[in-house]
Amino acid sequence: MRLTPEEQHWLAGEAGPGLRKAIEIVVALGKIYGAEDTVPVGSVQIAGVSYKNLGDAGLAFLHEWAAEGGHIRVPAYLNPAGMDLHDWRKLGIAEDFAHRQLDVIEALSRMGAVPACSCAPYYIGVRPALDEHIAWSESSAVSYANSVLGARTNREGGPSALAAAIIGRTARYGLHLPENRRADTLIEVHCPVESEADFGALGYLIGKQVGNAVPYFRGLGIATFEQHIPASTDTHLRALGAAMAASGAVALYHIEGVTPESRRDNMLREDARTLRIDSLEAGYAALNSTPLAQVDLVSVGCPHASRDELLQIADRLRGKRVTTRLWVTTARATKEAAPHAVEIIEQAGGLVVADTCLVVAPIEALGIRRLATNSAKAAFYAPGHSRVDVRFGTLAQCLEAAITGRWPGGPAEVR
Amino acid sequence: MARKISFKGRVIKEGKAAGEALVSPAPIGFLGGVDPESGLIVERGHPLEGQCIGKRVLVFPTGKGSTVGSYTLYRLARNRLAPAAIINVESEPIVAVGAIISEIPMVDQIDISDIRSGDWVVIDGEVVTVERARQDTDVC
Numbered sequence: 001m002r003l004t005p006e007e008q009h010w011l012a013g014e015a016g017p018g019l020r021k022a023i024e025i026v027v028a029l030g031k032i033y034g035a036e037d038t039v040p041v042g043s044v045q046i047a048g049v050s051y052k053n054l055g056d057a058g059l060a061f062l063h064e065w066a067a068e069g070g071h072i073r074v075p076a077y078l079n080p081a082g083m084d085l086h087d088w089r090k091l092g093i094a095e096d097f098a099h100r101q102l103d104v105i106e107a108l109s110r111m112g113a114v115p116a117c118s119c120a121p122y123y124i125g126v127r128p129a130l131d132e133h134i135a136w137s138e139s140s141a142v143s144y145a146n147s148v149l150g151a152r153t154n155r156e157g158g159p160s161a162l163a164a165a166i167i168g169r170t171a172r173y174g175l176h177l178p179e180n181r182r183a184d185t186l187i188e189v190h191c192p193v194e195s196e197a198d199f200g201a202l203g204y205l206i207g208k209q210v211g212n213a214v215p216y217f218r219g220l221g222i223a224t225f226e227q228h229i230p231a232s233t234d235t236h237l238r239a240l241g242a243a244m245a246a247s248g249a250v251a252l253y254h255i256e257g258v259t260p261e262s263r264r265d266n267m268l269r270e271d272a273r274t275l276r277i278d279s280l281e282a283g284y285a286a287l288n289s290t291p292l293a294q295v296d297l298v299s300v301g302c303p304h305a306s307r308d309e310l311l312q313i314a315d316r317l318r319g320k321r322v323t324t325r326l327w328v329t330t331a332r333a334t335k336e337a338a339p340h341a342v343e344i345i346e347q348a349g350g351l352v353v354a355d356t357c358l359v360v361a362p363i364e365a366l367g368i369r370r371l372a373t374n375s376a377k378a379a380f381y382a383p384g385h386s387r388v389d390v391r392f393g394t395l396a397q398c399l400e401a402a403i404t405g406r407w408p409g410g411p412a413e414v415r
Numbered sequence: 416m417a418r419k420i421s422f423k424g425r426v427i428k429e430g431k432a433a434g435e436a437l438v439s440p441a442p443i444g445f446l447g448g449v450d451p452e453s454g455l456i457v458e459r460g461h462p463l464e465g466q467c468i469g470k471r472v473l474v475f476p477t478g479k480g481s482t483v484g485s486y487t488l489y490r491l492a493r494n495r496l497a498p499a500a501i502i503n504v505e506s507e508p509i510v511a512v513g514a515i516i517s518e519i520p521m522v523d524q525i526d527i528s529d530i531r532s533g534d535w536v537v538i539d540g541e542v543v544t545v546e547r548a549r550q551d552t553d554v555c
Contacts, residue, residue, distance in 0.1 A: 021515070021516070024515055025512055025515050025516070028427055028428070028511050028512070028515055029508050029511065029512070031425070031427070032427070032506050032507070032508065032511060032523075047482065047483075048482075048483060048485075048486055053446075053483045053486065054483075054486055055451070055486070055490055056490075056493075057451065057486070057489055057490035057492075057493040057494070058486040058489065058490065060493060061486070061489050061516065137482065155482070156482075157482030157483075157485055157508055157509055157512055158482055158483060158485065158486065159485050159486070159512045159513075159516055160508060160512050384447075
């Protein structure tokens with residue numbers, strides 16, 4: 001790899017161990033993937049924030065790196081934590097866990113990260129430009145940044161994103177290179193795809209089958225307003241991308257006429273393979289791990305809900321009361337931008353939960369065994385990660401389950 | 416008489432180490448696949464399930480799974496249960512980053528079919544030396 005004189009100076013340890021560790025990580029990844037050099041990044045998204053995943057060792061690691069002089073030099077935003085940073089007691093989080101989680105946030109903030117604690121930073125003002133190089137982790141955010149915004153990032157891991165934040169650069173390989181952004185898999189969808197749950201089920205099926213391919217969609221009946229993506233479409237794309245990145249490793253996709261890069265020439269390779277989807281049934285079946293109707297927790301907002309969704313949810317809950325736990329997970333900044341919707345949801349007995357989500361919060365420790373969600377990503381991870389049974393369906397089904405305590409339509413119905 | 420073979424691989428994490436090889440034919444995913452408190456491989460059905468990786472030269476084709484796995488390797492190192500070194504056929508980012516932050520010497524681009532569990536392996540930078548004591552059953 002060609003390194004700048006400054007990078008060589010860092011690698012030799014002449015600027016301290018913190019920078020040496022950071023450039024070592026970036027160079028190691030560059031070597032593996034044949035990068036010629038590094039590229040400056042406009043922003044970083046840092047995963048490895050939840051204490052559930054980091055443990056004491058991960059926390060010690062962050063403290064150590066900070067003490068070694070690891071200081072962040074570009075805008076860097078944190079992924080969700082393991083709890084709502086203000087209202088963790090309301091969720092039932094243990095005191096011990098809470099103190100350690102707050103310690104993680106403190107350590108990363110002192111290093112210079114912005115404690116946004118959201119997997120959807122693009123809803124709270126962090127919107128990279130078309131073709132902008134960034135270093136984001138969090139698979140659903142990577143998918144959105146690459147596909148919906150046309151920015152350029154690989155699926156960075158937690159430590160490599162932090163390394164990129166410290167040196168302000170990442171190795172120039174993979175999706176930083178235009179030739180790697182062309183689609184290699186054409187997706188032909190021969191069934192209706194209408195709700196956000198449909199898009200999630202579709203994404204789950206595709207991800208499972210294509211691994212880390214770059215899919216290309218035609219049609220899908222997606223509504224755009226000239227070149228503008230309306231809120232409903234945005235919600236659908238967020239669900240699609242998150243699911244493909246969870247069941248597979250899809251970091252970039254194109255939808256003809258909808259996503260920005262699809263308007264460029266030759267974005268579908270001549271040797272692209274074709275994947276045909278005739279039905280979403282298998283997706284729904286896989287994502288509903290149980291035929292049981294009772295639920296302990298209904299959680300929506302994975303990835304984090306947009307302000308528009310908060311308003312929609314409030315609309316549906318106005319004048320109603322829930323009988324199960326209901327979490328609407330979102331960024332704190334979004335919650336603060338919709339106080340009236342939050343009030344309505346909370347009057348119905350739900351909680352608008354900031355800074356976390358059901359994937360990285362220790363829900364098993366909160367006694368939750370049966371979950372309902374409209375997120376295919378969450379439905380995919382939850383049985384293994386959190387040892388719960390899952391019901392998956394639309395927002396309407398989830399909210400009805402929250403109100404009645406039972407998944408609508410009876411135990412056997414999957415959709 | 417012992418048999419000694421040397422290979423040259425690609426350095427992922429520079430260092431010197433020695434230990435008894437523990438060889439897996441299957442990829443290893445550290446988050447959820449290795450217990451950071453015991454060093455045991457806990458992935459159900461894994462060829463090395465139940466074996467302890469601590470202080471062994473861990474030899475496997477490549478890593479897999481969640482990127483949080485880098486932190487799992489780090490937790491193992493803090494618990495003094497990390498492998499002495501890691502040898503891969505083809506490295507991927509999770510294990511590479513884990514090895515770097517945990518200061519575990521690591522080399523890839525090695526043909527691991529030449530290494531057996533129990534061999535004594537010495538790593539020095541890009542050079543991997545494998546020593547196998549001769550068995551009575553060896554023909555030559």
